[in-house]
Amino acid sequence: MSMKNRAPYLNEQIIKRMRNDNPWWETNAIPQDFHEMRHRLYLDSFYQEVTNRDVRRGVILMGPRRIGKTVMIYHVIERLINEGVSAQRIIYLSIDTPIYNNISLEELFSLAKEALNRAEVQDDYYVFYDEIQYLKDWEVHLKSMIDTFRSAKFIASGSAAAALKMKSNESGAGRFTDFMLPPLTFNEYIHLLNLNSIIINKQKNDDDPLSSYVDTLDIGKLNSFFVDYINYGGYPEIVFSEKMRQDPGQYIRHDIVDKVLLRDLPSLYGIQDTQELNRLFIYIAYHSGEEFSYEVISRESEIKKEVLKKYLMYLEAAFLINIVYKVDANAKTMQRITSFKIYLTNPSLRCALFSPLTETDPAIGGMVETAIFAQWLQTRTSIIKYANWNKGTAPGEVDIVGIDIAKQKAEWAVEVKWSDRYFDKPTELKSLLYFMENNHLERALVTSLTKRGVKQLRTVRLEFIPSAIYAYTVGYNRFKAFLNGTKIQQ
Numbered sequence: 001m002s003m004k005n006r007a008p009y010l011n012e013q014i015i016k017r018m019r020n021d022n023p024w025w026e027t028n029a030i031p032q033d034f035h036e037m038r039h040r041l042y043l044d045s046f047y048q049e050v051t052n053r054d055v056r057r058g059v060i061l062m063g064p065r066r067i068g069k070t071v072m073i074y075h076v077i078e079r080l081i082n083e084g085v086s087a088q089r090i091i092y093l094s095i096d097t098p099i100y101n102n103i104s105l106e107e108l109f110s111l112a113k114e115a116l117n118r119a120e121v122q123d124d125y126y127v128f129y130d131e132i133q134y135l136k137d138w139e140v141h142l143k144s145m146i147d148t149f150r151s152a153k154f155i156a157s158g159s160a161a162a163a164l165k166m167k168s169n170e171s172g173a174g175r176f177t178d179f180m181l182p183p184l185t186f187n188e189y190i191h192l193l194n195l196n197s198i199i200i201n202k203q204k205n206d207d208d209p210l211s212s213y214v215d216t217l218d219i220g221k222l223n224s225f226f227v228d229y230i231n232y233g234g235y236p237e238i239v240f241s242e243k244m245r246q247d248p249g250q251y252i253r254h255d256i257v258d259k260v261l262l263r264d265l266p267s268l269y270g271i272q273d274t275q276e277l278n279r280l281f282i283y284i285a286y287h288s289g290e291e292f293s294y295e296v297i298s299r300e301s302e303i304k305k306e307v308l309k310k311y312l313m314y315l316e317a318a319f320l321i322n323i324v325y326k327v328d329a330n331a332k333t334m335q336r337i338t339s340f341k342i343y344l345t346n347p348s349l350r351c352a353l354f355s356p357l358t359e360t361d362p363a364i365g366g367m368v369e370t371a372i373f374a375q376w377l378q379t380r381t382s383i384i385k386y387a388n389w390n391k392g393t394a395p396g397e398v399d400i401v402g403i404d405i406a407k408q409k410a411e412w413a414v415e416v417k418w419s420d421r422y423f424d425k426p427t428e429l430k431s432l433l434y435f436m437e438n439n440h441l442e443r444a445l446v447t448s449l450t451k452r453g454v455k456q457l458r459t460v461r462l463e464f465i466p467s468a469i470y471a472y473t474v475g476y477n478r479f480k481a482f483l484n485g486t487k488i489q490q
Contacts (some may be wrong), residue, residue: 002050015115017099024077024087025116034074038192040236041479042181047076049179050126050155050334056175058146060132063181064319064345065256065264065358068167068236069110069157070094073128076155076156080126088116094130095138101408101418105129105141109149124151131266132156139176146175159264159318179311183319183346185375186226186468189233198222199472209443209454213465213473219470223359226468230364230371231356234348252352260318262479269314276303280311284321285353289366289373291388292371293325293339312342319345324373327401329389329438341386347371369399369420372447376400387413387435396431415446418465423464436460445470 024030049059061069073092081087093100099110109127127145132138138156140411144484190196199222200215216222235252238244244251254257254393261278265271280301284292298305313323324341327333344350351357357364376384383405387398398415415422415432422429429446436444442460447467455462465473 004090010428011111011114013330014099014103014111018091018093018112018115021094021097022090022092022115024081024090028081028405029088030078030081034071035078037071037075037240038183038190038194038238040068040149041074041080041191042482043072043075044301045483046072046179046181047079048210049177050076050153051080053153056146056150057177058154058156058175058391060176061155061181062178063157063159064183065159065260066235066237066252067181067183069159070130070485071236071274073130073155073157077126077128085126088118089124090126090128091116091131092128092129096131096134102155105135105138105145109145109152113377123149125149126153126155129154129156129159133158133264143175159260173309183234183374184229184236184239185199185478186229186233186371186471187375187473189229189239190225192236193225198225208464209461210452210465213469214476216466216469219466219468222468222472223449223466224460226368226371226471227357227364230347230367231351232348234346234374238348238458239280248348248352248356252348257349257352260320265314265318268317269310271311271314276301276307277311277314280308281315281320282353283343284315285350288344288347288350289341289369291339291341294381295338320349321345322373324384324386326388327385327410329387329391329394329401329435331385331387331401331403331435331439332408333385339388343370343373345374365418368447369416372414372416372467372471372474373400375471375478386430394430394434396434398432401435410435410441413439413444413453414470415444417447418449418467420449420451422446423448423453423455426455426457426462429462432462433457433460 019025029035042311046061053084061073063069077090077092080090091109093108093112132142135141142154142156149320184192190199198217200217202211202213202215205211232238232245232248238248238251257282261281262274265277266274271277280303283301294305294308298308301308303311312321312323316323322343322345324343325333325337326340347367350367383403385401385403387401398413399416401410402412403409413432413435415429432444432446443463444460445463445465447470448464450466451464452466452469453464457463
């Protein structure tokens with residue numbers, strides 16, 4: 001329904017809502033609770049994209065639900081105001097607001113200017129459209145806005161990351177810049193809690209192969225923080241709320257999982273049987289980090305394989321899972337995909353669905369591996385696989401393998417352990433040693449519970465680092481690589 005056909009009182013209600021959602025129009029400041037929240041490490045980079053007017057592009061902020069996209073938008077708005085941008089030139093509109101239903105982006109923009117009592121031709125606004133995936137054909141609408149209002153800067157956010165990116169690439173025609181906001185890494189978790197004093201940054205030393213990894217003043221305390229991160233640390237809001245920690249299921253399951261599975265995905269992809277999708281996700285979450293096959297999942301979930309493949313694609317699109325494919329003992333990709341690993345993108349999802357884990361819980365090993373994969377899986381410049389082979393005299397598996405795309409060979413390997421056993425008995429790592437020999441790797445990394453050191457075994461070297469230290473270092477390096485646009489190693 002266009003503005004002309006809507007009843008005047010409805011337009012008045014819409015304008016009233018806009019004024020309520022943009023308090024800085026009157027106060028010149030964002031709400032106090034948003035002001036007090038610590039900034040994501042990605043804020044500076046996102047702000048640069050928002051304020052870049054060298055090219056006429058919109059910015060698409062993508063990421064899973066409740067990961068801090070709206071908070072980061074508010075922090076950008078605060079910085080714009082502090083940098084001298086008129087607060088009445090900044091418009092924030094959440095597309096999933098019911099009263100905005102079926103209103104085009106251009107109409108919302110016009111109504112916002114009416115709410116501001118500004119009817120001038122000049123349009124040098126910053127316009128933020130939050131949760132834009134709820135508008136059908138949003139990419140066409142947004143491109144039209146960018147082309148029409150040439151002085152304005154348009155920023156949109158959305159939670160169905162893969163679907164948004166696909167539409168952005170297909171219809172953006174050089175008009176969109178994608179910005180991916182990942183779940184919290186362990187490094188960012190430590191930063192948000194202001195716990196950096198527990199970390200020791202080491203100077204790079206060619207004589208010390210472990211000098212490229214940080215150290216800690218207290219590995220026991222860091223491990224305790226790491227387990228907290230696994231249970232609660234994926235979402236910025238829950239990091240700071242003791243009340244939410246007491247009942248993470250209420251917050252994460254109902255506010256994140258249920259909304260994604262029961263509302264977002266059905267509305268985006270026309271899914272009819274939401275309970276079937278929900279049942280599949282719970283099954284995957286419980287077995288995060290294990291090897292799956294379409295045949296086994298189909299049999300145990302009673303979901304047809306064709307439907308199952310679509311569900312997995314949708315769950316990846318919603319940033320709930322990541323599928324990791326395998327190579328064989330020679331680091332060769334399988335011609336026919338029969339099995340693969342599935343990881344939760346955020347280990348805190350498991351805690352919400354079941355219960356918090358302790359450091360000695362039988363399931364903690366799988367979630368340590370899930371958490372470490374979470375540090376890697378949003379990396380744009382690395383190809384991460386796992387190795388698994390059943391043929392020959394030495395069947396086995398290696399948890400993480402970095403593949404050189406051009407050479408199609410293994411560059412490095414990591415075995416994830418939440419135990420110090422293998423530091424004392426490194427020869428028991430038979431699968432890793434076999435893989436290293438097959439792929440001419442002179443060194444590999446093994447994570448531990450507390451042990452740090454190097455073990456030389458004939459022609460190969462095993463480097464041991466506590467899992468919490470490794471997770472922190474990968475997250476830290478990944479962020480630095482994001483800033484520099486470079487590739488990161490193990």
